[in-house]
Amino acid sequence: MTDPLDKATSKAPATLGEGCLSRYDPDDLSPEDGTEFPGAAELWKQMKPEPEGEA
Incomplete structure (x- = not known):
């Protein structure tokens, strides 16, 4: 059986901000x-x- 956490090792997109204002950097996102x-x-x-x- 394959390890379900294998996908968790992929590179996450960069983030901007900190704490509750943290969000993914739109320039680092891709269709994938x-x-x-x-x-x-x-x-x-x-x-x-x-x-x-x-109505």
């Missing part, structure tokens, strides 16, 4: 890091509630 989400706008339209009074 999952930075592309072409369906995001469509998903947002499906997930957000409609304002009251509009």
